[in-house]
Amino acid sequence: MSANPVASPSPGAMLQRSEHQAGPAGSLPSLHRPKPKPELKDVSLVDLSAELLGRLMSGEAYSGTTDLVLAEQLGQLLASKLDVHLNRFSAQRHHDLLSPIFAQLKPTDLKGATVVDLGCGALNPFAFSFLLLMLGAERA
Numbered sequence: 001m002s003a004n005p006v007a008s009p010s011p012g013a014m015l016q017r018s019e020h021q022a023g024p025a026g027s028l029p030s031l032h033r034p035k036p037k038p039e040l041k042d043v044s045l046v047d048l049s050a051e052l053l054g055r056l057m058s059g060e061a062y063s064g065t066t067d068l069v070l071a072e073q074l075g076q077l078l079a080s081k082l083d084v085h086l087n088r089f090s091a092q093r094h095h096d097l098l099s100p101i102f103a104q105l106k107p108t109d110l111k112g113a114t115v116v117d118l119g120c121g122a123l124n125p126f127a128f129s130f131l132l133l134m135l136g137a138e139r140a
Helices: 011-015 045-057 064-082 091-104 125-134
Strands: none
């Protein structure tokens, strides 16, 4: 009988569960609802974020289904928390800046037009020009 090249975990290791995973052994991982740890309550969110970023940039990685579900949940929550006006890379900021313009300027008004931008303010000038070209302007 040949040895199995894939090491299987010991029965004791299989019973160990992540503190974030709910459900019986063998169940699919579900969304996590970790409670903040009292011993970390005085650590700022910025410091926690910097630590996480530093660890990931140094090569640490999530492994296993449970860890990956937790990481995906973190990514989705960050995406929603970062979509705010103060974040210059967010969709919400672009919506806030462009909505007043497009309330007055309809895409049909741009058909074949030449648009001269006399200062884009907080907008990326190339992105704004590209948007106007995509909406029908001939030159921007």
